[in-house]
Amino acid sequence: MKPVVTAALGTLGPLLAKLTDLLAKECGRLKGVRREIRSLRSELTGMLGALRKYTNLVDADEQVKEWISLVREVAYDTEDCFDKFIHHLGDGGPQEAGFKEFFRKTARRLKTLGARHGIANQIHDLKLRIKQVKELKTSYKLDDIDCTTTGHATVDPRLAALFAEEAHLVGIDGPRDDLAKWMLEEENKHHRRVCSIVGFGGLGKTTLANAVYHKIQERFDCHALVSVSQKPDTKRIIKDLILQMSRNAEFTKDMESWDQQKSIEKLRELLQDKRYLVIIDDIWSTLAWKAISCAFPENNSSSRIITTTRILEVARSCCPDHDDQIYEMTPLSDLHSERLFFNRIFGSEEWCPDMLIEVSYTILKKCGGLPLAIISITGLLANRPRVKEEWEKVKRSIGSDLDRNQSLEGMKNILSLSYNDLPPNLKTVLLHLSNFPEDYVIDRERLVRQSIAEGFISEERGRSCQEVAESYFYELINKSLVQPVDIGYDGKVRACRVHDMMLELIISKSTEENFITVVNGSQTVWENSQCSIRRLSIQDIDQELASELAKKDLSHVRSLIITSSGCIKHPSLTKFQTLRVLHFEDCRGLGEYDINGMENLFQLKYLSFNRTWISELPSGVVMLHDLETLDFRGTRIIDLPARIVQLTKLQHLVSDMNIYRRKIPIGIGNMTNLREVSGFDITMSLVGAV
Incomplete structure (x- = not known):
């Protein structure tokens, strides 16, 4: 799934708000152009509706991308045009008195007349461009495109990475054994316990959960593993759980006719007197967890549930009791990263040709301990000659190759899941992070103030722009898109850092969006x-x-x-x-x-x-x-x-x-x-x- 509307929505929304504000506040000084501004706003509002329609579009073709690009550029130019007009309407500085003030006001009246004439011409040109964009939309028959996402069979992009990684697991034994021990300890205390594994995409959350599952599943009466994904079908998930945990064909014979409520009731009935182990992988919202978790009875049988998520808020929702555990995944250590890298390339955890040592460590630094990145890049290097110059080319082109190289496609798709899950306003703030170099510590206050200055932030429900922008900063942390650094004594995060691979993705998206x-x-x-x-x-x-x-x-x-x-x-x-x-x-x-x-x-x-x-x-x-x-x-x-x-x-x-x-x-x-x-x-x- 690849939604294509990001920066365009983030540009057009604030522009429409600015035009509405202009019409409300400057009504006395818009003589001759007020009607034109209203007409322009109406045209742009129609485009905004079309853009929102395309947010659910899967794998947009080049015609859709071209149309969105044209809309985005028109929106930018329209905002620039009206910002200049508003500036000419203003008084340009502090008040003066006497003759100076008289001449200043006279000059401003003449300037305003010129501004009105100029804005009328520019609005005319903008409306011609908008007309061309509308005609292109009709010519491309974009209104006929089905933008619904239901009914499309999609392959979970995490599957290939999971099985590739399991062949050479490195550094997972310790976490696996620790979680397995926690899952089985205090079995005499019969209440149900939940462990939620949370972390950045590509860290190996699913792999770790799967390893724990296989290590302890024999200690339970029944067990199952399901994946939720970004658009969960709760009824299908519940039925999948029943099929995995029921050995009685009679129990499931009428399953096709069950609605969601009936499916939940049947699963609760099935598990009522059993000790069960369930892995619920890839949860993206608290609502999804609540919809699924109600199917698991608290039957005092020492049952266990493992969830995985990229979102800290979801992990907290899964683990409300003090006996539950949130397990935060961390990147591989330098030693484990080296072992994984060298083993996949050279078949040995400790050997590397002398001429490739320096470039290997440079590439490893870019991977930042991300197992998925190491696996993807070693897959790319495996097809290249073991020559320093060739590996240097790979090092320099990792960012651009995200879009072009099949070996890196899986990694890009997995990282893109988190990006695609964001609303347009958060996508805009995330794209802004491509301003910063690799390994840069991004100050929270700087990010907040620049986002406000650019017009990315609007007041929301009585909250100031400062408060809204800070909430966006913390939401990016909550969704594991950036890593917090420099946490103050008051618990506030003062700065963040972007993983190198996520930064490459953000830069790729920014280039695509001309952001x-x-x-x-x-x-x-x-x-x-x-x-x-x-x-x-x-x-x-x-x-x-x-x-x-x-x-x-x-x-x-x-x-x-x-x-x-x-x-x-x-x-x-x-x-x-x-x-x-x-x-x-x-x-x-x-x-x-x-x-x-x-x-x-x-x-x-x-x-x-x-x-x-x-x-x-x-x-x-x-x-x-x-x-x-x-x-x-x-x-x-x-x-x-x-x-x-x-x-x-x-x-x-x-x-x-x-x-x-x-x-x-x-x-x-x-x-x-x-x-x-x-x-x-x-x-x-x-x-x-x-």
Whole structure:
């Protein structure tokens, strides 16, 4: 199953909300274009309905993908168009008095008239594009496509990996024996116990559960193993359990006529006086567990249930009693990873040709102790000559090969299950993680603030954008898509990390969706040249690549993240007309050229100069009236411009305490939206400033 609608939905939804808000708040200044905006919103609403229809589509063909891509690009361009229009409608800064105010208002009226004329022309062009997209949809007969997922026979992508892994189990003996011991201990206490194995996709949860099952099944009167999957058929699952545990043909002779309620009653009847062992594999929701678990009676016969899931919340639902156990899977140790890798390639757990040792360990590091990744990549290497150059090619191409190589297809499908299970808003936040390099520790606050600045987050049911964004962060952890690191004394997770293989999948999805363009020394830069670059992540590039980048059209880039780039000349900021997020990190050679023209970035909401060593903020910063986050940790900045206090939308003014004792700006009390101020020496600040 391969749903295809992700970033397109995440783009169109916020755009429609923005148009609705514009029509409600700016009614007095929309003369001549109000009707056109309503018409445009109506057309886009129809497209949103079609996109939602395609979220259930299995294995979309190229025509559907092309149509979705066109819708996504129209949505992006429409939002850019209206953001510029709203900017021209605004007053552009703090109020002035007297003749200056008179001339300013007169100039703004003339500017607004021009803006209305310009927006009318642009709306006309956008409606022509939308008409072409609608005609293409009709030409491709997309309305005739059956988007239901029922009735399709799908193969569980985990099966091949399971049986391949069982042939060379490494590092499973200890966990298997520990869980088997726990399952059988205190057999004199007759209540039912549940163990839920939880962890990232590909860690071997099913394999471990299966190993425990085979080790202890003879101690039970009856036993069964079933898989639930993302769209469970509860009636089929219950009947499958009955068939595995009943040896009486008479008991099951009328099974085909049983409905779900009847099936549950019959299973409870079958198990009422038996000691049973059941494995329920691959549970994706608490509702699925509740629907199935009611079929298992608490009959005081020392029965045992093992569940597997990728979602911590589901594991907790399975184990409500203090006697139950949640077992969190961890990656293989370095030693066990080596043994699995070398044994599958060379038939020995300890031998590897000298010329392949270095590249082998580099590939193993990328696998990150994930058994599925090791098995998949060794399958790929088995078909290559044992030559260092060939293995180096494999190492460099692992990300791109996820889409092209049959040996890695199973791994991609398994990892994709977690991605496909996400709602559109969470998919958008997850795709945003492709901004970060491998092994990067992603700060929670940074992720939250950048997601809000990009417009990925909306208020929900009385919760602020900050609260919603933080809930998304924790939901990604809950679903085992990212791993928590740096947990505070209060239990809050301060940062997370993405497994290398999951990052490869996210980058693959981002490229497919034209969500982010990642530019680094080892990456093909312009894989989606038909579309505008919308988000750009530059990671440790040289001057040659920077010069090539500067030739591209960067006027549609919404987010620019530059990491670990030394003394090179980056593309001028004057090329970036629609930036919402601008983040420099570890750019020690950042010069005036790189930050000149910042005053024109009127949509900028997030600005960071993390560890750049600059000694003063660009003068244009004080013109960024929509700025919400200003982060200058790891810089040599001492004094802020006096006019910084005019940035009344600023919420986070973030620095760090170091040898540079910074004063709080005078007039900071006028910045009524400020939520966080850090890195200033209050003892050096005037009382009136605080």
